[in-house]
Amino acid sequence: MATSKSHIATLIFFFLITIVAFSYAALDPNKLPKNTAIHFPIRKNQTTLQYYTTFDFLNPGSFIVVDALIDLGAQSVWFDCRSYNSSSYKRASCGSNKCKKAMGSVCLGCNLTPRPGCSNNTCGVFAYNPFTEYLTAQELGEDTMRASSTDGRYVLIDYDVPKFQFSCADEDILQGLPGDNTKGLVGLARTQVSLASQISSSFNLPPKFALCLPSSSKNGLGDIFIGGGPYYMPPVIGDQSSSFARTPLVVNPVSTAPVSSEGSPSDEYFISVKQIEINGKHVSFNSSLLSFDKNGVGGTKISTIAPYTTLHASIYKRLLKDFVKEATLKKIKRVTSVAPFGACFDSKTISKSITGPAVPDIDLVLEGNMVSEKFKLSGSNLMVEAKKNVLCLAIVDGGAEPRTSIVLGGHQLEDHLLEFDLSTSILGFTPSLLLSNTSCSHYRLF
Numbered sequence: 334m335a336t337s338k339s340h341i342a343t344l345i346f347f348f349l350i351t352i353v354a355f356s357y358a359a360l361d362p363n364k365l366p367k368n369t370a371i372h373f374p375i376r377k378n379q380t381t382l383q384y385y386t387t388f389d390f391l392n393p394g395s396f397i398v399v400d401a402l403i404d405l406g407a408q409s410v411w412f413d414c415r416s417y418n419s420s421s422y423k424r425a426s427c428g429s430n431k432c433k434k435a436m437g438s439v440c441l442g443c444n445l446t447p448r449p450g451c452s453n454n455t456c457g458v459f460a461y462n463p464f465t466e467y468l469t470a471q472e473l474g475e476d477t478m479r480a481s482s483t484d485g486r487y488v489l490i491d492y493d494v495p496k497f498q499f500s501c502a503d504e505d506i507l508q509g510l511p512g513d514n515t516k517g518l519v520g521l522a523r524t525q526v527s528l529a530s531q532i533s534s535s536f537n538l539p540p541k542f543a544l545c546l547p548s549s550s551k552n553g554l555g556d557i558f559i560g561g562g563p564y565y566m567p568p569v570i571g572d573q574s575s576s577f578a579r580t581p582l583v584v585n586p587v588s589t590a591p592v593s594s595e596g597s598p599s600d601e602y603f604i605s606v607k608q609i610e611i612n613g614k615h616v617s618f619n620s621s622l623l624s625f626d627k628n629g630v631g632g633t634k635i636s637t638i639a640p641y642t643t644l645h646a647s648i649y650k651r652l653l654k655d656f657v658k659e660a661t662l663k664k665i666k667r668v669t670s671v672a673p674f675g676a677c678f679d680s681k682t683i684s685k686s687i688t689g690p691a692v693p694d695i696d697l698v699l700e701g702n703m704v705s706e707k708f709k710l711s712g713s714n715l716m717v718e719a720k721k722n723v724l725c726l727a728i729v730d731g732g733a734e735p736r737t738s739i740v741l742g743g744h745q746l747e748d749h750l751l752e753f754d755l756s757t758s759i760l761g762f763t764p765s766l767l768l769s770n771t772s773c774s775h776y777r778l779f
Contacts, residue, residue, distance in 0.1 A: 369482045370543075370562070371492070371532045373519075375403065375555030375773075377547050381511030382640035384546055384743060386519055386557060389479050395419035401517035402510060403557070404463060405544075405637040406601035408524045408590060409435065410531075411460045411471060412517025414450040414501035422449045425456040425473040425498070432456030432473060435498055435526045438592075439470045449474055450501030458500050458526075460518070461591045463638050465509035468591050471500035480532065494535050498526050521557075523600040523755060530755075532559045540755040545766075545773035546637070548713065548747040553775040564750055566771040573750050573769075577761035578706040580604055580699040582753065587629025589736065599629065602753060604760060605700040606633045606739060609648070610707075611655045612693045618648045622738040631738045633697075635751075635760075639742035641673075641717075643731035648738065649675070652695070656726060659693035674717070674725035681722055688712030688767045690724055697741075708762060714745050748772045 373386045389398040397419075399412045425431040427440035437458045443451035450472050457470035478497040482490055502517060510518075519528045521542065529542040538560030545566070547555035558564060563572035585599035606623050609616040622645050625631045644652060653675050657667060666679040684691040689712025697708040717727040727744045731737075750773070752761035766772050 370558040370560040371480045371482055371494075371536065371538070372559075373480070373528075373557040375545070375547060375557060376400075376550040377555070378512045378515075379549065379551075382743065383511040383515075384555070384637055385512060385515055388519075390417075390419065390476055391479050392419040392421045392477055395422075399517050400512070400514045401519045402512075402515050403519050403521070403637050405521050405635060406589070407461070407463070407518055407520030407527075408522045408600060409458060409460065409500060409520045409526045410498070410518070410528055411500040411502045411506075413507055414448075414474075415504075417449045417501070419449065419476055422474055422476045424449075424452045425475065427454055427456050429456060431475070431498065432458075435473050435500075436524070437473055441470060441472055443472075450503075459592045460500055460502065460506055462506050462509055462518075464511065465506075466591075467506050467508070469503060469506050471502060471506070473498060473500050475499070492536070494532060497531055497535070521753075523602075528557075529559050529753075536560065541752060543750060543752040543761075544637070544746070545750050546743055546747045547774035548772065549774050551774075555773040562752070564752075566750070566766055566769075566773070567775055569769050569771045573763055573766070574752065574761060576763045576769075577750075577752065578701070578708075578763075579759050579761050580701055580706050580708075582758045582760050583632070584758075585625055585629045585632060585634075587625070589629065589634075602635045602760070603632050603737075604635065604741075606697050607700060607705060608698045609652060610696040610698060611652070612659050613696075614655070614659075616648075616652050616655050618651045622648060630736060633739040633741060634737045635741045635746070637743050637746070639740045640744060642728045642742045642745045643735065643740045644728060645735055645738040646730055646733045649728070649730045652728070653726070656693055656695070663691075663693065665692065668723060671719035671723060671725055673729045674719060674727065675730060677719060677723050677725040679722060680718070680724045683716075683724060686712055688714070688765050690716045692716060692724075692726075697739075708741075708749075709764060710745055711765065712767070714747065714749075714765060717744065748774075 384403045395418050435458050437456040439457035441455045441457040442453045445451050456473040458473045460471045461468050475496045475498045478494040533540050543558040545556040562574045583603045588597040589599040666682040670677050695710040699706045716724045719725045748766045750763045
């Protein structure tokens with residue numbers, strides 16, 4: 334049988350990439366090549382609508398691969414250590430500097446056979462399951478993690494991340510984690526022991542990380558980039574950071590963590606929304622909800638845990654009314670709502686655009702450097718298929734007394750590249766990548 338030209342081209346392509354990878358493998362393993370970042374993949378669980386990543390430890394006597402939930406607002410990394418048997422694992426002692434760095438506040442002991450997660454005189458750090466709201470103190474330890482570096486296009490080589498700190502999950506905190514294979518949690522908050530902070534510190538990289546959340550893992554993987562760009566999204570040529578709009582990351586003066594010291598600020602990520610527009614028209618509501626009160630209530634938070642954006646009930650009620658009005662002007666037919674969504678439409682009356690369903694745009698008007706910036710929500714970032722021939726506005730009612738007035742959820746973040754620069758407290762964000770004929774869901778050579 335004759336070999337097709339496309340098959341030959343594919344073989345040549347993979348041969349060239351192999352040469353590139355082999356060349357980089359010969360580099361000093363303790364130094365990253367210039368313009369590279371540490372990379373972790375992002376997958377989406379289509380049932381739970383949560384995002385998770387995979388990391389591994391390859392050490393004497395142990396090889397463990399962990400699928401871990403991604404929680405942008407969580408403080409640390411924890412996972413199930415019950416099958417973890419590494420001779421290079423080291424626990425953190427009570428009161429040690431490593432314990433203080435990880436915000437350890439209790440001392441743990443264990444009467445069973447010693448293993449990772451079961452030691453005496455060990456630093457205990459608090460871990461939290463955001464779904465069951467289960468909080469517990471867990472043993473803090475460290476070991477060598479494996480990570481991959483990338484130039485934004487192809488993975489080049491694996492690197493060791495020595496002395497990576499994590500805590501060992503007990504059986505109870507694992508209950509309720511979404512997905513059958515999810516055995517831990519990766520936190521990305523503004524702490525010294527978050528995944529991004531530890532990786533940046535280990536490789537002396539800039540203190541920044543980027544997320545590209547995939548809308549579907551059926552078509553490929555999304556990305557966590559730690560250390561900065563360039564950011565290439567195939568098949569587009571060029572660094573996507575060139576299209577960044579920027580807005581300050583603001584600090585909630587009152588901690589939103591399950592456990593915190595009095596007077597501590599929040600280490601989650603908040604932005605300053607000034608107003609909301611639908612098709613360029615201002616949505617009227619009590620603007621004081623967009624600021625923090627003396628108890629840290631209010632404001633706008635970015636979350637990878639919330640599947641959909643949630644709004645304070647008074648904001649939601651007005652936005653829903655205005656959105657339906659604008660949809661009616663486009664001759665989009667409203668149908669019976671499907672919980673938890675408040676506005677649903679006949680998909681047969683909605684035309685298509687490059688970003689998905691052609692519905693009214695919603696803009697979050699943000700604080701900018703010189704002028705306001707807009708985080709535009711359109712098409713597939715706004716709508717979700719609730720059942721056959723029914724598309725619903727993928728924003729939900731957060732109740733009359735939420736802790737945070739606006740929680741910008743995962744569905745609205747998908748296919749936008751977001752860069753969190755912790756040195757300048759700036760969020761960089763792109764328009765929908767669908768406008769550039771790419772997305773956060775694409776195949777890679779890893």
